[in-house]
Amino acid sequence: MFWHIYKYRVKSLLKTKMSVFWAFIYPILLGTLFFVTFGSSINKNSIETIDVAIVKEAESEKNDSFVEMMEKVEFEDGKRIFNILNLDLKSAEKQLEDESIVGIVRLGDEITLEMGKTGLGASILKEFTDEYTRRFELIEDAATIDYTRIQDVIEVNENRKEYVEEVSLGGEKIDTEAQYFYALIGMACLFGSFIGMVLGKDIQAVNSPIGARKTVSGTKRLTLMLGDLAAAVSIHFVGLLLVVVYLKYILKIPVFSQPLPCVAVVFLGCVMGVELGQFASCVAKGSEGMTIAISLAISLGSSALSGLMSPDLKRLMDRVAPIVSRLNPSSAIADCFYSLSIYSDYTRFAKSLTILAVEAVVLVVLSFFAVRRNKYVSV
């Protein structure tokens, strides 16, 4: 029964203009738009060699191997990450002031950093230095340092930094463009509500003749609902995966460096979106205008609050109403992506993902009860 409902719902959704548009065409348009607006700057920033001044204040094995390492590390495309200028402290500081270098590394008894403006280059330099120091202290003997492992670390860092323009050293301020991008994906997920609306319309006798026919059929409401839901989520999900492939492999925007967890986020986002629409139409009891109003209000509202319109709004929300901000599905989706790509913070990722999952399940349960409550066509 479930698969019967599923199969035919997939068929009919694929032929419904509204669902095809929101599942496939809209995200592709969005992706393209995004690419046109931000894409070029993202790619450029990620591959620029970083100018660093080195001021030697003491000789040691540790310092020598540090320089050696800096000269060695490369971006994926083979370009060197650092361009080293051997300067004295004074002229180095002058250059830092002029912003012609990103930072100064002082090699004394300790390795210390001096940096000017924050930015991608600065963060990479900081990460690199920290990592080196950490490793070196761990191993204690420069001769045994495993360069390839540091290389790996750099690569990971590089991966997770490469879309970021302006990460402050604490990693707290989030780059504007990345924020837009993830909020847009969140919005694409939530606009699955337009697919969910179709389902809600058909399930209740109160909403449509088809709903009436299903209601008198003696098939359990839950079966009808879950079959439909699964079908709509599948379609929406495939649509978004296509978009991801399109962004990553055709437009070559560096997104989704950790595919599996990202896919999980997109999946839950799809469930949220579709369920939102189904729920809205259950609550609106067949009024199409009302359904659209509710769906739009929630999906747009939550996208706006998650930083789509202005990142300041998100910061404001985080400060004023942190709980709302956390529970906002669009924010939760975006936060999952940040946690993965920017912070590499899996605990935070798991938290946001859990919020999403719980919200999705709660919505399913709520719409089930809404349908149950409307078991009669109320007039």
Added chain:
Amino acid sequence: MEVVRVDNLVKRYKELVALDHLSISVNKGEVFGLLGPNGSGKSTLMNCILSLLKYSKGEIKVFGQEMKPDSYDLKRKIGVVLQNVAVFDELTVRENIDYFCGLYVTDKNLRKQYVDEAIKFVGLEDFTKFYPKKLSGGLLRRLNIACGIAHKPELIFMDEPTVAVDPQSRNNILEGIKELNRQGATIIYTSHYMEEVEQICTRIAIIDKGKTIAVGTNDELKALTPTSEKIRIEILDFDESKLPEIKELPHVTSATYEENHLLVSCKGGTHNLIRVLDFLKNNNVNFGRVYSELPTLNDVFLEITGKELRD
């Protein structure tokens, strides 16, 4: 055996009383007609029985059990063809029938057989790959019916399945309903077309303003009218002084002359027409065309409510 029983059903839409202490009882094997003008409450009654609508008072039993929204076992024995066409525009004729049949029948082979039979039954063999939008009104109605009955239900509800249907499809539908009944289904059929109801229903409830005003077989209902035969004869310049004599003829209840037509109503008896014509010949009255009409359910309705069934 009683299949559907409705007792003192009251349904209000806010102020409007749509069903007013209405009772009906339908037995197994019947084609039970609900006849009434638009707005008399037929669809409301049907939707209440099907538990689609909540009602204010009364009792409804289907197969001897109370019918509730969760009576899944009862619902599985029922087939429904509602007034509004309920099919997916995005699925073909065959897919639609298969979808709805599949909500009842899970066995794939059996379902295929049922779907084939339903398609044949409504005569849509040449249209199985068509989308509903491409079907004419009549064919669309036939599809709507096929979707409701493909699973071979014991009890079938049909709410005005012939509205806005061409004569050919209408005949196909009416014959189909009789055939379903022959195969053993009990059918509850609503319509505001008295000819249809007369043609296919074994028992009829006439409904007006949410009340059953008469129930019975076609003949039983017609016995309620004072007239059993209406004779209309075209006569130019009829001498109206002969009217009393005509009224004296056996079984004649009334005789009038209007607009060049003599109208004679009779109750009971046989050969009434011949008797009237003989009278005219004997009195050397020349007459033109002659019509003899048996009473219709409209006459029954007129007799009881004082208004025409059709507006």
